[in-house]
Amino acid sequence: MNLRTKLHQFTYYLFPGQCILCKSLTSRALDICLACESELPWLGNCCPYCAEPSTNILPCARCLQQPQTFSATLCGFEYRFPINTLIHAFKDSQHLCSGYVLTHLAYERHRKTLSNISVEDLLVVPVPLHPRKSRARGFNQSHLIAQQLAELIPATLDQTLLYRVIDTPDQKNLPLSARKKNLKDSFQVARNLKGNRVLLVDDVVTTGTTITEISRCLLESGASDVVVFAVARTPP
Ligand SMILES: [Zn+2]
Ligand SMILES: [Zn+2]
Known part of the structure; x- marks a missing residue:
């Protein structure tokens, strides 16, 4: 000590x-x-690609059928009580301490895996909110998580790489096919990423349509690999 x-x-x-x-x-x-x-409902066995909770550690049917645009998803918890309440308090009531505690615990859960990722050329990048939503909330929760994570690893935080250019309707009220359409062309990458790997940070991974679309954009811009980190994953 x-x-x-x-x-x-x-x-x-x-x-x-x-x-x-x-x-x-x-x-x-x-x-x-x-x-x-x-x-706490720690995330146990899950799909190695999308982290969907499972009884085993094999790839889920969806990831087998269509390979993901990211190579792994690291999540701390299953998105159920009390994690949902704490994340709600963090995002909507600015209870930043809840976000801080959950991020730290999720990091500890994956400390070993994260320490095996070479930090050279690694960029820690938060999932962006549209500026209108960010203004309304007062902050971007993914940015705070990414900032803390970058300090813990430690690695380079890049919050100006990714932009949300279209203010899409809230994803959670849409069926899967509409979610994909809804997100198309919503994100822009600010520069060429040749030689960089990205640790993409979100608060909760639900269907994965957002991180799939962002990872696609990052790879198209030259990123060599995308790994996703999120505090929680929704159960199937
Ligand atoms: Zn207690
Ligand atoms: Zn999967």
Whole structure:
């Protein structure tokens, strides 16, 4: 344990944090108590490509049928209670502490895999919001997650690479075929990516249509590989 960690722990001993779930005081470096952390719906077995929860670690039927435009998806949790409530609090009520805790835990879950990715030429890129939505919310949740992740790895954050040029209707109310159509030509890549690999960051992966479309654009712009990182994955 280095001095910085010791100091951090000492500070938390003097000024304990509060668990984001049960509200009990905690002297841990993260604002979640051990009991609540162990009860979280961690993502277990899943498809190695799209991270859809499964009973095994084989590729799912959808990924077998049509290979993904990204090479892997790393998610911390299944998107169900209390993860959905915490992400909702993070995005819609600006409870940034929830986002911070979940990002840290999801990172820890994949620390080993992430440490095996060479950071040379790696860009950490958040899924962009259209400027209108970003203004309305006050921030882009994926940007905050990407920023924290880039510090933890550490790797280069690039928040000016990807733009959302069309303000699409909310994806979650659309059937799958309409989602794909809805997103077509929605994103623009700012420059040539020859030689770069991208760690694409989102808060929740649902059907994967957004990350599929963005990865396609990134590969077309010269990226050699795209890996997706998200806090949570919706169950099938
Ligand atoms: Zn707790
Ligand atoms: Zn899959």
